[in-house]
Amino acid sequence: MSPLELKIKLEDLLGKRIELLLKDNRSVFLRVKKGFFSFKITLHKVFLEAEEEELKALKEWIKKKSKTSQKHLKTFFTKHLVHRNYSHKINLATLKPIGQHYNLQEIYDDLNQLYFQSSLKLNITWRKAPVYRKYRRITFGSFSPALKLIRINSLLDNPKIPFYFVSFVVYHEILHYVYPIKILNGRKSAHFKAFKEAEKGFSEYQEAEAFRKQFKRGKSYGWT
Ligand SMILES: [Zn+2]
Numbered sequence: 001m002s003p004l005e006l007k008i009k010l011e012d013l014l015g016k017r018i019e020l021l022l023k024d025n026r027s028v029f030l031r032v033k034k035g036f037f038s039f040k041i042t043l044h045k046v047f048l049e050a051e052e053e054e055l056k057a058l059k060e061w062i063k064k065k066s067k068t069s070q071k072h073l074k075t076f077f078t079k080h081l082v083h084r085n086y087s088h089k090i091n092l093a094t095l096k097p098i099g100q101h102y103n104l105q106e107i108y109d110d111l112n113q114l115y116f117q118s119s120l121k122l123n124i125t126w127r128k129a130p131v132y133r134k135y136r137r138i139t140f141g142s143f144s145p146a147l148k149l150i151r152i153n154s155l156l157d158n159p160k161i162p163f164y165f166v167s168f169v170v171y172h173e174i175l176h177y178v179y180p181i182k183i184l185n186g187r188k189s190a191h192f193k194a195f196k197e198a199e200k201g202f203s204e205y206q207e208a209e210a211f212r213k214q215f216k217r218g219k220s221y222g223w224t
Contacts, residue, residue, distance in 0.1 A: 046080035087148040095125040099157035127151040143176040168208035
């Protein structure tokens with residue numbers, strides 16, 4: 001629908017005059033300022049694709065801030081954000097794909113060629129390792145669908161970590177692009193069956209899995 005249609009629909013639902021501002025960035029999802037005569041509502045552009053159900057949830061949230069409506073809206077937002085591309089907003093100069101030991105750009109390029117006919121256009125960088133307290137869960141990598149950006153934990157930029165493992169972690173994050181998050185019964189699902197099957201396609205899958213388990217178990221690397 002057009003911005004005007006959205007405005008009219010919301011005014012009908014809320015019984016209020018509204019001032020509607022539509023944004024297209026990752027941080028603004030929904031903001032409401034209630035005035036006596038009118039509401040000032042800032043929404044992400046994905047709401048132009050909202051169905052009746054979401055508009056009702058929006059009304060519920062604005063009027064009562066109900067938990068159910070909030071959950072509904074978040075699910076809607078996540079589902080739609082996956083398809084938006086904000087990668088042009090990345091400052092490429094801030095990416096650091098070349099580490100002390102491993103060059104992520106090379107690893108990514110090789111995987112892209114070997115498994116995806118060089119069809120992917122993703123960004124990749126090392127991410128500074130957080131300070132870990134003992135036995136905390138370690139996230140090896142992450143993928144931002146909106147930024148098309150893979151971030152790999154600098155803990156892996158270490159000669160004690162085998163090359164195939166770093167490569168496997170990058171491969172895993174690439175798969176998050178190829179198999180986007182699904183919403184099943186209102187819950188996000190990332191590592192679903194097709195994803196896991198694809199993961200097994202990695203040439204050194206067995207070794208990588210074995211290393212991952214050993215890594216999780218042990219303090220053998222002295223990273224506590
Ligand atoms: Zn994952």
